[in-house]
Amino acid sequence: MVLGQVHATRHKWENVESTPLPKDIPEVDEVGATSAPLLAASFYIGEKCKPYNDDFMLCKQEFNGGTLDCLKEGRRVTRCAISVLKDINKYCFDEFKLNYECLEQNNQSLGRCRASEGVLSKCIFDNLKLKKQIPGVEAQIHEKKNPIYASSSKDARNVAEFLKTKEVAAAQTD
Amino acid sequence: MPVPFEGLMPYAIMAAFFGLAGHGVQFIRYWDNGWKNDRWNLDAWDKRMMKRDFLLTGIKRGQSQEPVAPEHFKTADTIEQQYYSANRGQSFVLRDRLWRGYVFGDWDWS
Numbered sequence: 001m002v003l004g005q006v007h008a009t010r011h012k013w014e015n016v017e018s019t020p021l022p023k024d025i026p027e028v029d030e031v032g033a034t035s036a037p038l039l040a041a042s043f044y045i046g047e048k049c050k051p052y053n054d055d056f057m058l059c060k061q062e063f064n065g066g067t068l069d070c071l072k073e074g075r076r077v078t079r080c081a082i083s084v085l086k087d088i089n090k091y092c093f094d095e096f097k098l099n100y101e102c103l104e105q106n107n108q109s110l111g112r113c114r115a116s117e118g119v120l121s122k123c124i125f126d127n128l129k130l131k132k133q134i135p136g137v138e139a140q141i142h143e144k145k146n147p148i149y150a151s152s153s154k155d156a157r158n159v160a161e162f163l164k165t166k167e168v169a170a171a172q173t174d
Numbered sequence: 175m176p177v178p179f180e181g182l183m184p185y186a187i188m189a190a191f192f193g194l195a196g197h198g199v200q201f202i203r204y205w206d207n208g209w210k211n212d213r214w215n216l217d218a219w220d221k222r223m224m225k226r227d228f229l230l231t232g233i234k235r236g237q238s239q240e241p242v243a244p245e246h247f248k249t250a251d252t253i254e255q256q257y258y259s260a261n262r263g264q265s266f267v268l269r270d271r272l273w274r275g276y277v278f279g280d281w282d283w284s
Contacts, residue, residue: 017249032243034230035223085241096239104237105211108220 028075033085036100039108040117041088043132044124049080084130091127095120098162102155110142114151115159117142208235228252 033041046053056073063069088096099116106112121142124130134140141147203212213220213235224235229250231238 015246015249030243030247032230032238032240032247034227034237034239035220036237037239038223082241085239089239089241093239100237100239104235107211107213107215 025071026075028078029082031078031081031085036104036108037085037096039103039110040096040100040120041085043134044088044128044130045081045084047130047133048084048128049077052076052080084128087128088124092120092123094162094166095123098158102152102158105154106152111147111149112152113155114142114147115156116162119159119162208233210235225252 031038038045052073056070056077059070059073060066095116099113099120102113102116103110110117121132132140132142134142204210213224216224227236228234229252230236230243230247
């Protein structure tokens with residue numbers, strides 16, 4: 001190895017923003033959920049945050065996709081999504097995990113995980129009063145009793161096991 | 175006349191080794207994904223989200239349900255490095271097409 005190459009390639013790297021935002025733009029926490037949990041929570045986020053999301057999209061439309069003009073609306077969208085995720089984690093942590101782990105095993109296709117999705121949606125409806133509604137379709141596919149492409153059998157098995165352990169835990173506390 | 179079992183033994187051995195090779199590769203891929211199945215038929219959105227997942231968790235195929243991202247996520251970035259190969263993306267054609275979505279009919283011929 002040539003000495004010059006070592007000096008050329010090995011440099012210290014720090015995770016620092018070299019061009020920070022101006023002071024007049026307030027800080028906002030970023031959404032920390034990764035793709036599968038976000039997909040599992042997406043319809044509930046959409047349900048709760050519809051006004052903020054619509055506002056943001058209208059702003060983008062009005063300012064011709066303006067990035068700088070819609071920062072305030074964008075912060076509201078981010079904060080609202082974080083609030084929904086916090087609520088889901090507070091009330092339905094295990095159900096949420098069950099569903100997104102199934103999604104992660106099945107190429108994140110919702111149709112393969114209907115069993116755990118049912119458990120999650122029931123928990124979320126009981127605690128947060130949010131209901132999944134796919135907009136602009138004739139039939140709500142997740143509410144069909146006999147869909148053509150059925151849930152994966154592994155998901156159904158995991159859900160049965162989950163419900164059983166939950167029942168046992170509930171019986172022990174009583 | 176029935177075939178004596180000695181005559182079928184080579185075929186059994188061949189089948190066993192093909193099976194070992196295939197299942198072995200499949201097992202290694204599953205292990206390498208963090209005990210998860212392969213992602214396939216990915217579009218630009220999925221790839222972008224997988225990059226974001228890596229920045230959040232620091233693990234390939236890692237997932238997190240934390241509502242708020244860690245502080246370093248705001249400035250995190252990855253640098254991709256790859257070396258030249260004469261036939262990149264040309265071998266394993268069927269798998270390549272499966273992953274790109276051609277096999278399941280998501281192509282665009284226009």
